[in-house]
Amino acid sequence: MGGVCCCLTEPVDFDAEVTLYHFDLHRAVGKGAFGKVRVVEHKRSKKLYALKYIDKARCIRQKAVANIIQERRLLEEIDHPFVVNLRYAFQDDENCFFVIDLMLGGDLRFHLERKGHIPQDVVRFWMAELSCGLEYLHSQRIIHRDLKPDNILLDAMGHAHITDFNVAIHYSERRLHTSVAGSMAYMAPQVVGRKGYSWQIDWWSLGITAYELLFHKRPFDGRNAEKMTQSILKDPLKFPEDASSRFIERDPEKRLGCRPNGQGLQDIQSHPWFTSIEWDNLKSKECQPPFVPDMKTANFDVTHELDEFLMVEKPLTHSKRKVNPDLDKMKPELRQLEEQFTVYDFSTLQRLSYYPHNQPVTTLGTSTEDTERTVAQSLDGTLIPTATIAERSQAGSPMLDSDSHRYMPPMPPSHGRRVPSTP
Structure with missing residues (x-):
C-alpha cells in the first residue's frame, strides 16, 4: 500500500486520520503555558513543522479548555503569508496537538x-x-x-x-x-x-x-x-x-x-x-x-531542550489512544476536548469558517467566574x-x-x- 510506511515496529498508514505517529520528533524550540514546542518532520513528505502540544490535565486545571478549542477553531480559518498557519490538529489521550509552520528565526x-x-x-x-x-x-x-x-x-x-x-x-x-x-x-x-x-x-x-x-x-x-x-x-x-x-x-x-x-x-x-x-x-x-x-x-532558549534531557519534564513520546473511550464516563472538560478539538489535515481538508456562529466557546461544567x-x-x-x-x-x-x-x-x-x- 503506497500510503503505508514502516516506522519502528509498526506501519504508519498515511491515508488514515493524522496522528503523532505520522511525525518524527526532533528538538524542543519553545515552551508555552501548557507544554513545549518541538520541531517535527512529517515522515512521508519530509517537511519540517513546529509541534505545539497542550497537556490536557494542565489545561483543565488552569481552566483554559475554552481557549484551546477557540484557538483550534480560529487557526483553521487562517491562511496568510505573515501568520504562523495551522497545518494539522489532532489529539491523543494526554495531549492536544497543533502542527504549525516552522519558524526557526526566533521571536x-x-x-x-x-x-x-x-x-x-x-x-x-x-x-x-x-x-x-x-x-x-x-x-x-x-x-x-x-x-x-x-x-x-x-x-x-x-x-x-x-x-x-x-x-x-x-x-x-x-x-x-x-x-x-x-x-x-x-x-x-x-x-x-x-x-x-x-x-x-x-x-x-x-x-x-x-x-x-x-x-x-x-x-x-x-x-x-x-x-x-x-x-x-x-x-x-x-x-x-x-x-x-x-x-x-x-x-x-x-x-x-x-x-x-x-x-x-x-x-x-x-x-x-x-x-x-x-x-x-x-x-x-x-x-x-x-x-x-x-x-x-539557536534562536531560542536552549534550556527547553535541557529540561527533557535532565528529565525535569516527562518527554513527549508516541502513544496509542484508548480504543473506543466511553465519553459518558469522562469529566465534562475532558469530553469537551475529545469532541470539540477536532482533527484537521490541511493536505486533505478545506478550511472551515466558524464565523457565522460567532459564539465564544465556554467550558462545560464550570461557571463564568471559573x-x-x-x-x-x-x-x-x-x-x-x-x-x-x-x-x-x-x-x-x-x-x-x-x-x-x-x-x-x-x-x-x-x-x-x-x-x-x-x-
Missing part, C-alpha cells in the same frame, strides 16, 4: 533582549509585514488581542509572522467586547478601561511593539495592575521620534489603520514612515528582509507586564451609534469553506 523578544538596539529600517520592515497580517486577520473578523514581541516569530529568511491565538476572538459589528485579555503592557485604553473595544486594539498593540523595538522600553509602566492601568489611560504620550506615534493613539478613530476616512492598510501605506517600503513585493515576500537570523546558532484568569503577578506581587491574561471571551456593550461600523474592514468574500494555499 522578537529573543532578538530584542540579545541585540539591545534594533535599527529603524528593520523595525519598519517588520511593522509593514505585520500590518499586512493584521489587516488580513481583521478581514476574517478576528481580533488577536495579544500582539507583542513574544508572539511575533521570524522565519529563517527574516520575515515576521503573527503567532499564538490563545486569546483571539471573533468580533461583531453589533457589540463591543468588554472582557480583559492580552498582556497588560500592550493593552489599549479601551481594554484596561473596560469601555468596550473591537479590532482597533490590535493596532495599538502593534504600536507599543514598534515603540519597544525602537527604543528598548515601553511607553507605559507600573508595578501593579492599577498603576499600569492609570499609566495607559492617562500618562502623556512621549515619542523620541514620530515612528510609531500614530499607532499609539488613544482615540481609536484617530489611530493609524483605524481612522474612519482611512482605508485600513492603505492608510498605513501612505504614512511617511513607510515611504521606503515596496508594498507589492513585500506582500509576496519578494523583498529582502534587512535582518536575517543567524541560523548557525473560566477567568487573574492578572499575572510575580511572587512579590509585582505585575508581569508581558504575561498573557484572559477573561472569558464575550461580546459586551452595543455600539454607540449605527454608524460605528463604518470604518470596519470589509466583510470576507465568503463565510463558507476556503481552500488552503499550496503548502
